[in-house]
Amino acid sequence: MVINILTDNRTTKGEEPRCVAVLGTSNLEYLTNICALSRLGYSVLIISPRLSVPAYNNLLDETKCSTLVYMQEYSKIVERLCEVRQSQLATTPMLQKQDRDRDGIPEARIKRTAPNAALASPHTAFVMHSSGSTGVPKPIFHSHRRCLENFQNGFGLSALITLPLYHTYGFSSFFRAVHGRTLMYLFNWNVPLTSTNVIKTLQAANPQLLSTVPYTLGLLAESEEGINALKNCELVTYHGSACPDELGDRLVQQGIFLVGHLGS
């Protein structure tokens, strides 16, 4: 059985679907909630948990978003945000494993069928945001069409992603893995992003590709064990900022295939 959910009358008229914001730690539950909201017909504002309350407030304003789904560990931030926005923000805790594993959940497939599917593709699927390094973080809108086109471009390699899912490349890596039928290892954000933890993760996962940030590359480059862990990868990509020349040269001279990618 399939439950068809129309993408609502705004899609019929060519208007944008409603936006729901998601605030949490990058993990399986976070990813599941985002995809479930998308499946229900919402555009999803994916926000970093590292921002200030004014930055959250601005992003919610810019995206006309009045609903926030959050992980309990961020409830203090949400309380402060609710104070700032008064009645303009409805909030709810994010679903956890026990919520979606309980008995009595229908097995029927939820599938969206836009009355005019051609109108749906240009609509916003996800809203990511800039880092805010040159002012307040600005929303970056990604349509379904753009996602479907961009996420076809992958390296076709198994990958360890140390970027969180609220980073554009970290998030897109998941869909690149789905598209390419390749395996993506998600770094555990419940542990600190230290050289030791990344090396242990690399040794356990043994990925062909490591996608990370220059800061982490710098940490790994401080030890022979870190260099060897990088050498075991067919490709190492960095994102989010520029890699210092000295560090990049040193890694390449060690035989590491290093590629600068998005946002660098």
Place this chain on the structure above:
Amino acid sequence: MSAISANGVSQLHFIDDLITLRGGEKEQPDILACTSGTTIDRYEYFTAKRLDNLINNAAHVLKQQGLSVTVISPTTTKCSVPWFSLGMP
């Protein structure tokens, strides 16, 4: 870049349908590996089919709790979120 067969992707209109498409394929390689707690060396693996089911379940629960796009008629729909008022911290 890999030469990946589009295999129906060009027919999709929503990005999450990509997961459903892959979940319906005969071959189901693992596409996601996650740890839990503070473990960094023991992974749980997920195929597209398993992920699609997880997402479908989560969407059902969200829908049951009130967050859904409710069909009123084939051409007229509305959103409903009664559950959110209960979730105010």
